[in-house]
Amino acid sequence: MRIFVNYRTGDGESTALAVARYLSERIGEDNVFYDTRSIPPGALFDHELLRNVWRSDIMVAIIGPRWLDAGDADGRAIDKPEDWIRREIAEALSHQVRVVPFLIGDAPLPGVADLPSALADLTRCQYVKLDFRSPDAGLQRLGDVLDLPARARGDRPRSGRGQRGGIGSITATTVTAVTDTRGPVHIGDRTETARGGRADQDDT
Incomplete structure (x- = not known):
């Protein structure tokens, strides 16, 4: 099973990171595209994004309160064919990749x-x-819906990258991701204008 995590910068990247960590713990980091x-x-980001959408079995589409209306003076990002969030989901739907919307809080x-x-x-x-409460x-419900394989207590993720620890905790604006037994790493509510070369609409 391969899972692609789709999210919009400025609307849910902290949740997307937590989801990616949770999925990696369940099926291995190499099977989760984030x-x-x-x-x-050095990789061509557009080629990598599309290639990994096509080879995935499932896409988890993170949808927060700003997902639909994010944009700039020229209009909503989702209405523009070059918007990568739109392109990834459209490619998944057209290639029979199962798309599971993951709605943050009260986002419809x-x-x-x-x-x-x-x-x-x-x-x-x-x-x-x-639900932030x-x-x-x-996350457990997401795992159940995706029918992820159970992992016995004490097992390490099936990945050669040596990831340790769990996903930590999520709140409405932050996520604390525990990646090492020596202490937590506070991620916060970051705003990125590009993700590994992937140019999202800057809606700040």
């Missing part, structure tokens, strides 16, 4: 009238919600 971690230096699943025609089928995809339950 752009800033998975695209090697967009309706057909809110989306470009290329994303119309997204409205028919069964979603999972992340019980984030662990939301």
